[in-house]
Amino acid sequence: MPLILLIVALVGLRYFEVWKFAELSWWYIIGLMVLAFLWFEFIEKMLGLDKKKEHNEDAKRRKARVKQTFDK
Numbered sequence: 001m002p003l004i005l006l007i008v009a010l011v012g013l014r015y016f017e018v019w020k021f022a023e024l025s026w027w028y029i030i031g032l033m034v035l036a037f038l039w040f041e042f043i044e045k046m047l048g049l050d051k052k053k054e055h056n057e058d059a060k061r062r063k064a065r066v067k068q069t070f071d072k
Contacts, residue, residue, distance in 0.1 A: 003036045 010029050013021035044050050 003032065003039065007032050007036060 007029065010021065010024070010032070013019075014024050014026065014029060
């Protein structure tokens with residue numbers, strides 16, 4: 001997610017020609033976009049990070065459900 005925020009910030013700064021970002025080539029920003037695409041489509045799935053996030057969310061829901069049931 002920080003990569004996406006960085007891309008959005010760079011696009012905004014480059015578009016509005018702020019400070020030294022006015023001289024920044026669009027190819028660097030496009031390169032970061034390609035890197036983000038590759039990360040979220042292939043690398044994250046290869047490393048299993050997408051499943052890990054889902055399992056953590058499921059575990060949190062289970063704990064909340066058990067706590068709610070036994071706290072009555």
